[in-house]
Amino acid sequence: MKMNHYAKCMAAGLLCTFMYGTLSAQETDFDLSSQRSEKQDVRAVPGKKIDHQGLIINPTPHQLKVNKENTCPILQGINLKDKQHKFSAYLDFLPTNKKGVKLAIDFGPKAARKAQVKEVSGAYSLIINPKEIILTGYDARGAFYGIQTLKQLTESPVAFQGTLPCMEINDYPDLPNRGVVEGFYGTPWSHEVRLSLIDFYGKFKMNTYLYGPKDDPYHSCPNWRLPYPEKEAQHIKELVEASNRNYVDFVWAIHPGQDIKWNEEDYQNLINKFNWMYDLGVRHFAIFFDDISGEGTNPLKQTELLNRLTEEFVKVKGDVSPLTVCPTDYSKLWANPTEKGSLAIYGKTLNPEIKVFWTGDVVCSDLTPETLDFINSRIKRPAYYWWNYPVTDYIRNFLLQGPVYGLDTSLTAQETCGVISNPMEHGEASKLALYGVADYAWNIADYNAIDNWERGLAELVPDATDAYRTFAIHSSDTENGYRRDESWETQTFRIADWNDAAANTLEEEFKKVESVPARMENGCQNKALLNELQPWLTEFGKLGTRGKQAIELARIYRSGQDDALFWTKYIQNIMTPEDRKNYEAHKSGTLKLQPFYEYAMDDMAHGYLKKLSGKVPNDYKGIGSFSSAHTVQTKLMFDNDSTTFYTSGIAQKPNDWIGVDLRDVRDVTEISILQGRNSKDDVDYFDHAVVECSADGQNWKALTSELNQQYIIHWQGAPEKARYVRLKRLDSKRTNYASVRSFDVNPLRPDNLGFTLEADTLSKAVYAFDNNLGTSYQSTKAIAFGVNKDVKAYTLLTNQLPAPIKCVQLDKKGKVLSETMIETPYARIELADKNVNQIRLEGKAEIFEIVPIN
Template sequence: MNPRSLLMLIAVSFSMLTTVQAQNENFDLAGQRSEVQLVNPVPGEKRAHQEFVINPTPRYMRLTGEGSVDIGNGIKAIVPKADSLHNYLEDMYFLPILCKCSDLYSKGFPLEATYGEVPTEHGVQNVSGAYSLKISKNGIKIVGYDDAGIFYAIQTLRLIMDNPAAKDGKSLPCLEVVDSPTFPYRGVVEGFYGTPWSHKVRLSLIDFYGKYKLNTYIYGPKDDPYHSSPNWRLPYPDAERKNIKELVEACRKNRVDFVWAIHPGKDIKWNEEDYQNLVHKFELMYADGVRSFAIFFDDIEGEGTNPEKQVELLNRLTEEFVKPKGDVSPLIVCPTDYSKLWAKAGEDGPLSIYGRKLDPSIRVFWTGDVVCSDVTRATLDWVNSRIKRPAFFWWNYPVTDYVRNLMLQGPVYGLDTSLTSKDMCGFVSNPMEHGEASKLALYSVADYSWNASDYNPIDSWERGLEVMMPCIKSAYRTFAIHSSDTETGYRRDESWETETFRLADYTQEKRDKLYNEFDSVALAPAEIEAGCTDSLLLVELRPWLKEFGKLGVRGQNAIDLMDLYRAGGDKRFWNAYVRNCMTAEDRKEYEAHKSGTMKLQPFYEQAMADLADAFYERLTGEKAFRLQAIGTYPNVRTTQTNMMLDGDTATFYTSGVSQKAGDWVGVALPELTTLRKVHILQGRNSKDDTDFFDHAALEYSVDGKTWQPLLDDLRNQYDILWRGDPVQARYIRLRRLDSERTNWASIREFSVFPATKKSVNYAKNSSNPVNLAKAFDHQLTTFFHSPGAFSFDVPKKTISCTLLLSVPEGGSVILRQYDKHNNVRSETTTTDSFINLNIVKGVTHIGVVGTADVNEIILKEKH
C-alpha cells in the first residue's frame, strides 16, 4: 500500500454503498448482489471466421460455392403483403433498393420475401422469428415463419452487407441460412438502481436490439418515480409520456416488445381502490401504445410481499384487463422470492403458491441461486418445479448498481448452453446504468439467447469488441480485458492473459512482458479517444479511461522502481518512490473509477508495499512491521483487506458473503514477534451494526496450525482489546463461535502491538502525537501528515537519523537540532524527500518545520 493512499482507501466505495442503501430504504442491495465470490475462467476460444461474421450465430449457415452475385445496379423487392411494403423497405434501407412503386418490379436483382404458409422444404421451424435466407444467382429468397422471421432474415442480410465479402455493398456471397431462436423472449430489463438511461441512449439501444434479434425491452428503472412508489398511481407528465410513445414506436419498428413495468409493492394496499389505481395506470399506458405489462414485487417488505394477494391481483388483471383487450401480451411478474438464496422452499412458500394458483399464461421472473448468479439447469429445475412453468430468467449482469465504481466490459459467460425453451421461456439481461457501454455484453446476450447450443463466450466477446470499435479493437480490448471483475460478489475473470509477479519473483522476462502490457494500458485511452466513433459510448467510458491510463503509468513506474531498488542508490529510489504514490485526491479518483482490480491494481499496490518493506529492511537490517490479512473468506486475498489495516476507523473490510461456522479473519506478522496488545474494532460501526461475529474467540499461533486462546467466549463485542502477559506469535485471528447470525463479517481495525520495539518520545510540540507515532512504526506504508511543525526526542546514543518524507513539489523542510536548553545546534533546509542527518553531539531533540508526509524516521545508535 502506498503512503498517501491509506486515509482515502475505499471512501468512495463506502459512499456508493450508503447511496444504494438509501435508494432501497431498508434493503441492502449491495449485500444481496454480493453473495458469490468464486472466479471462474471464461470458457471458449477465438474462432477464425474468414472475415464473415453474423451475430447471433445462425443455427445453420453455409456458403454454397456459387461465388457471389452483383447487386450494384440495385435490388427489386417483392414483399409479402402490399400494405406492409413500406415497413419492409424501411427495414432494407442498407440495400440499394429500387423503391419507387412505379418501377418496383423493373430491372434489378430480385429479392422475394414471404411468410404465413411456410413450405416444409425451406426447413423453417414453427416458432416466431424463424426464417430461411438463400442468396443464389437467381435472387434473394427469404421465407419467414411470421413478420418477425422476415425482419430477422433482413437483419442477417444487413450483417452480411457489413462483412468485407460484400465489397462495399456491391456484391453478396451465395449462401443458405436456416435459423430460429432458442428462447421465445430475449432481451433487456432496465431494472437497475441508479440513474435511468437517457431517452437518446434508450433509442440507440432499441435499434441495437433489433439488429441483433433481441425482441424484449422491459422498462422498469427503479428510480423512475412513476414506475415505483410513491407515484406509481399517478400519470406520467406530458414530456415523459411523449418519450414513452417514441420508445414504443421505436420498438415496433425493430420488432421489439416494449414491456412497461410497475413496482407498486412498497406501499400497495390490497383493496379495491388500489386495484382500480393500477388498472387506471395500465389504461393510460395502453392509450400511449403499450401492449405488454409487468408487475415487480421485488425488493420490498411488509404487506406487499403477500403471495396470495399478489396472485389474486395478477389473475384478476389477466381476466379483466389482458384478455378483454385482445392485443395485450400475458403479464410478467417478478416475485418477492426471486432467488433461491432466500426463497421459501416448501409447499407453503410463495413460489409454490404461484405454481398452484397463478394463471398459467403469466410469466415468472427468476434470478438464480443468488441475485447475481450463473444460469444453470439445477436452479431452473428447482424453481420450475415450484412455479409449474418454465421460468423467465432475469440475469443480473452486467448490472453494476452494487459496484458503481466499476465498468464491466468482460465476456458474457456462466450460461448453460444445453438449455431450451422447456427450461426457461425467456432470458433478459439487467445491464449497467451506462447503456452504451452495456452493448458489448448485450451483443453476447443476443448471441446466447438466440442460439444457446452454439454459444462460445470468448469468440462472441472478440466479435463484439470488433463491432463496438472496429478501427481500434486492440486498444478497446486492452481496456475491456482489464475491466471485467466485479471485485466482490458475482466475480468475473479478468486480465487472464497477463502474468504479474512479486518483487521476490522478479525475472527479466516477467518484467519485460508486464512492462509492455502496462505500456498498452497507458496508451489505450488516447487511442480510444481518437478512434471511437460512438460519442455516447465515449462519454460513458471517459472517466474510467482516464484512470485506466494513470494505472498504466503507475504500473510502469512500479516496475522501474524495482529496477532502481535492485540497482541501489537510496536517495534516488526514495524520491522516485514517493512520486509514484497517490495523493488523497488521486486515491479518490482511483477508487471512483476502478479497473484492473484482479491483477493490475494488486500488482501496483503489492509492488509498492514490497518495495517499501525491502527498502526499510535494507536501511535498518530489520523486517518492516507490516501485517498481512489472512482468513477463510476468498476476498482476503484482495486489496480490500487493507481497509482494516489502514489506521482509519472510518473504513472497513467486509467479507462480502454470509458468515458461517468456522469462519475467521486474522493477520500474519512478518516474523515471530513478542506481542503485548491486540485491538480489534468489529462491524461497520460500534452501535447497531449487524455485520460482525457476535460470538467469537481471539487466538494466536506460532505456526498457523496450532492455535491458543487470548480471549474466549466473546459475546456481542464490537470493541475487542487484549492486553496481558507478552506472548510470542506469528499469526492472530478472530474466530467465529456458535451463532445463529448469517450476516457478513466486517472489521474496521485489526491492530497488533509488539512488545520488543523501542519507544520514542515524539509528543513534544506535536499537535497530534497519536498520528505522529506512524513515523516510528517500522513500516513505510503508513505516514504522518505534518501540516507545519513537529519535534521528537533523540536518545543519547543516536549518531544519525534518516527521515523518509514526501515533500510537496516546490516545497521544503527545515530540520533544527536542539540541545537540552532548547538552543539550535544545527539547521538544515532541504527539498529532498530522503534525508540523512548526522546528529550533533549534545542534541536532545529535533524539530521539523514545513508541510510534508512523514513515512518513517529511523534513528541509528552507536554500538
Template sequence: MKKLIISLLMATALTASADTDLSALTDTIRLPRPVSGARIESRPGPAINPTPKSARFSGSTVDIGRGFTIASCPVAIPRAIPVVTEGGMPLSVTVTGEGAPGSYSLSATPERVTVEGADADGAFYGLQTLRQLIDGNRLALAEIADEPALARRGVVEGFYGNPWSHAKRMSLMEFMGANKLNAYLYGPKDDPYHSSPNWRKPYPEAQAAELRELVDAARRNHVRFIWAIHPGRDIRWDKADYDSLVGKFSMMYDLGVRDFALFFDDIEGAGANPERQAELLNRLTREFVARKGDVGSLIMCPTDYSGLWANPTERGSLAYFGRTLDKSIDVFWTGDFVCSDLTPKTLEFVDTRIRRPALYWWNFPVTDYARHIVMQGPVYGLDPTVDATTAAGIVSNPMEHAEASKAAIYSVADYAWNPAAYNALDSWERALADMMPECADAYRTFAIHSCDTETGYRRDESWNLSMRSADSLRAEMERLKAAPATIRRLASNRALVDELDPWLTQAEALAARVIGALDLLENGGSMTDAEYAEAYAALTMTEAEREAYAAHKVGTLRLQPFYEAALRHLASRRKN
C-alpha cells in the same frame, strides 16, 4: 474456484529484469471461473449475430454495387441494406405462416436473394441476417435456416440508480432489433411512476409522449415493449387500489403498450403476500388481458425470486404459484443468488415448483451494487443446454450506462437465440468490434481489464496477463496506457466514449503505476537511499488519486492488487 498466485511479495531480494518470474512475489487471491470459449480466427463466411442455427456459405461473393430491387417485402428494410427502384439484385421477402415463431430462411445466390419468414418477426430477422452478409459492395452467398431457441430474449431496465435517458432507450430499440432481441421490459426502480409513490398516477404529459414514441420505436424493431409496475411497497389490496392499477394499465394501453408485467421484488410486509399476488395476476388476466384481446400474457417477478431465500417446500410461494397462477403467466427467476450463473440445477429447482419454464432475469452486466465498476467483459456462465422446455427466455439487467451495456447485450442476444452454439469469448470479441469498429483492438485492451465487480458476482479479468514475465506485463501495460487516447481519438461512438471516459482515465493511470512499479523493482537496487525514497514516493498514490480510483475502478482482480503488493515489497525490501 481455484487459487491464483499473482505475483508479488515474499522474495525480499527480487528485482524485475526482463525475464524475471514475478510469480515469486506472491499475493494469494481467489479467482472466478474462467471465461469459456475461444476466439475464432477463420470463418467460412461473415460473422452473424446471433449465430444462426444452420448456415452454409459458398465461399463466394457477388457485387451488389447497384443495390437491391424489392420484389416484395412486408416488413421494414434495415437502413444498411441499399435499395434502388430498378436495376438492382432482386430481393424477395415473404411471410409464409409456417414454422416456429421468429424462424426464417435466407437464400443468397448470384441471381437473387430470397427471405421467407414464418411470421413478420422472422422476415425482419432474415433481413437483419442479410445486412450482415454485406461488406461494402459485396454480398456473401449463403443458404441459412434459422430460428430462436428461446421465446423471450431481451433487456429489463430494472436496475437501481439513474434511469436511462429517452435518447438512449430509443437507440437501444434499434440495437435490439438488429440483434434479434424481442423483449424490452420498462421497470427502472427509480422511476416514481413505475413504483412508489406514484404508481397509481398518470405519467406527466411530456414523459407520456416519450413513452409513446418509445413504444412505436420498439414496434418498428419487432421488440415487445413490456411496461412493468412495482406496486408492492404500499399496495393495500383493496378495490380502490385494484381500480387504480387497472386504470394505470389502461393509460399505458392508450399509449400503445400491449404487454405488461408486475414486479413484487425487493419488498416486505403486506405487498409480499403470494396469495394476494396470485389473486391479482389471475384477475388481471381475466378482466384486463382477455377482455382487451390484443394484450400479451402477463409477466411477474415474485418476492421470492432467488434461491438465496425462496422457501423450497410446498408451503413456499413458488409452489403456491405453481398450483394457482394462470399457466399463461411467466415467472421471473434470478438463479441461486441475486446475481448468478444460469444452470440446469437452478432451472430444475424453480421450474418444478412453479410448474412452467422460468423466465430468467440475469443480473448482468448490472452494477447497481458496484457503481464504481463499468462491466466490459464477456458474457459467460450460461448453460448451453437451455431450451424452451426449461426456460421461457432470458433478459439482461444492464448497467445505468446504456451504451456501455451494449457489448454485453450483444452477447446475451447471441446466447438467447442459439445457446448450443454460443461461444462466450468469440461473441465478446465480435461485440467489441461491433461497438468500436475503428479501434476494436484498443477497446479490447481496455475492456479485458474492466470485467470484475470486485464484490458479489465476480467475473474473470486480465486473463491474458502472464505474471511470469516482467517483459510481457510491461508490454501489456504500455498497450493499456495508450488505449484510452486511441479510443478517444478514433471511436465514432461518442456516447460510448463519454460513458467510459472516467474509467479510461483510471486505466491509463493504473497502467502507469504498474510500469512504475516494474521500473523500481528493476532499477531500485542501484539507487541511493535518497533516489529510492524519491522514486517510491512518486509511485505511491496520493489521497486524491485513491479517491478518484475508488470512484471508477479498473483492474481490480489482478492489476491493482499487483501494484499494491509491489508497493509492500518495495517498502520491505529497502528496510531490509
C-alpha cells in the same frame, strides 16, 4: 438491480456498502446486501476466438451453408419484391435499382412451410444466389430478422468488393423471450439512450424490452396509481413506437407491492394505470413484487390479483399478451422451498400462461439446469430467467466489459421460457454484454463466449478495437460478489519471483494500458459510449502509468545500489489520497493489474525499510478464512481511517476469522479492533467471537473471553509471543458479511515511543516513527523528537518537499549545535556530536519515516 437502496461508495472507498443479510424477503426491508454470490470463484471464460473469414453475423445462425465459388453482386443495389409491402423502409442500407439483384421478401405460415422455415416466431430463411436473394419469414418478425442478417452480411468484410458469397441460412430463436430489463437502481437511462438501445435490440434479434426502472416514481412508489405527466407519457409512447419498428415487445412493468392495499379501490387503480398505458400503445405488461416487505408479499393475494387481471384486462382487450410477474421470492437464497412457500403457491394457483421471473440460486448467479429444476418444479412452468448481469448498482464504481458467460449451453425452451439481462445504468457501455446475451438466447448450443466478445468489441468500436479490447479485458471483475474473470492473458508476479522476460512482457502491457485513453478518444466514433467510459478510461490510463513505473522502480530496487534514487522514484509512483479517491470511484484492473502495483510497491517498501532499519518493518498484512482476505482489500484495516473497511464479500460461516500477520514473532501487549461498518447498528460483523494469537499459525491461544455483539474490541495484557492475531467467529446464526474498519496490534502512541515527541498532532506524528512506509505524517510547521543515546544518525524519508526544511540539532539545554537545510526527499542526518539531545525539523513536509541508525 433488485434491491431498494443502492450502495454508497465510502470516502476512500474500497467497496460499496451492504445492509442486511440473508433474511427472508418477507421479513425485512432490503438493500443491495443481497446482491451477492455466496461463492467467489473466478471461473475462466469458456470458448475460443474463431476465424469467420470475414462473415460476421450475430446472433450465430443455426444453419449456414456458404458457397464461396459463387457470388451475388450487391454494388448496383436491389430490385425489391416486397410481397406484403412491409419492409422497404428497412432496406435503406442497399440502394434500389431495377437492374439490381432481385430481392424477394415474404412471410407467413404458407410461405414458411414452402421454404422449410421452422414454425417459430422469428424464424426465417435467407437464400443468396448469383441472381436473386430470397428471404422468407415464419412471421413478420422473422422477415425482419432476415433483413437484419442481410444487413450484417453487407457490413461484413466479406462484402468489401460489392459482392456476397452465395449461401443458405435457415435460422430461428431457441427461446421465445430474449431481451433486456431496465430494472436497476440508480439513474434511469435517458430517452436518447433508450431509443439507441431499442435499435440495438432489433439489430441483434432481441424481442423484449421490459421497462421497470426502480427510480421511476410512476412505475413504483409513490406514484404508481397516477398517470404519467405529459412529457413522460409522450416518451413512453415514443419508446413503444420505436419498439414496434424493431419488432421488440415493449413490456411496461409496475411495482405496486410496497404499499398496495388488497382492496377493490387499489385493484381499480391498477386497472386505470394499465388502461392509461394501453392508450399510450403498451400491449405487454408485467407486475413486480420484488424487494418489498409487509402485506404486499402475500403470494395468495398476488396470484389472485394476477389471475383477475388476466381475465378482466388481458382477455378483455384481446390484443394484450400474457402477463409477466417477478415474485417476492425470486432467488433460491431466501425462497421458502416447501409446499407452503410462495413459489409452490404460484405453481398451484397462478394462471399457467403467466411468465414468472427467477434470478437463480442467488441474486447474481449463473444460469444452470439445477437452479431451473428447483424453480420449475415449484411454479409448474419454465421459469423466465432474470440475469443480473452486467448490472452494477451494487458496485457502482465498476464497469463490466467482459465476456458473457455462466449461462449453461445445454438448456432449451423446455427449461426456461427466456433470458432477460439487467444491465448497467450506463446503457451504451452495456451493449457489449447485451451483444452476448442476444447471441446466447438465440442459439444456445453454439454459444461461444470468447468469440462473441471479440466480435462485440469490433462491432461497437471498429476503429479502435484493440484499445477497447485492452480496456475491456482489464475491466471485467466485480472484486466481490459475482466474480468475473479478468486480465486472463496477463501474467503478473511478486517482486520476489522476478523474471526479466515476464517483467518486460508485463511492462509492455502496462504501456498499452497507458495509451488506451488517447487511442479511444481518437478512434471511438460512438461519442455517447465514449462519454460513459471516460471517467474509467482516465483512471485506467493512470493505472498503466503506475504499473509501468513500478516495473522501472523494481529494476532500481533489485540493483540495490542507489537508495536515494529508489526513494525519489518510489514517492513519484505512490497514490496520493486524491489519486486513490479517484481510482476507487472508477475502478478497473482489480483482479491482476492493480494488485500487481499494490503488492510491488508494498513489497519494495518493506524490503527497502528493512535494509535501512535493520529490522522487520511493522507493515502488517491482513489474513483470514475468506477468499478476499488474501487480497489488497485487507489494507483498509490498516489505513488509519475508520471510515473505510475490509469486507468479506461473502456470507460468514462457522469458524470464519479475520486477522493480522505481524510479519515476525513479536511481543503482543495490546489489540484494538473496530468491527462492522459502524459501531451502532451495522449487521456485517461477528456477533459472537473471540480474539486469539499464535506464533506459528497452528496453535492458537484465546486472549479474550467470548465476545457478544461487540463492535469495539480492546485487549491489553502481559506480553504474548505471537506472529498472528485473529478475531474468530464463534457459534452464531448470523450469515451477513463480516467487516473490519481497523485492526491495530501494539498501537503506537506518543507515550510508548521510547523518546519525547513534539508536534501539532501527536497522535499522527507517531506515523513518522512506526517502522512502516505505508503511513506518513503531514508536518505543517515543525516536529521535534528526542535522540536516544545509541543513535548515531537518522535517515529521513519524505515526499517531494515544497521548499527546503531546516534541521536543527539541540543539546539538553536547548542550545543549537547544528543547523542544516534539507532539500531532497532522501536525506541522512548525521548527529553533530554526542551531546545532541533533540532534533527539530522546521517547515512543511510529508514525513514517511525517520529511521534511526545505531
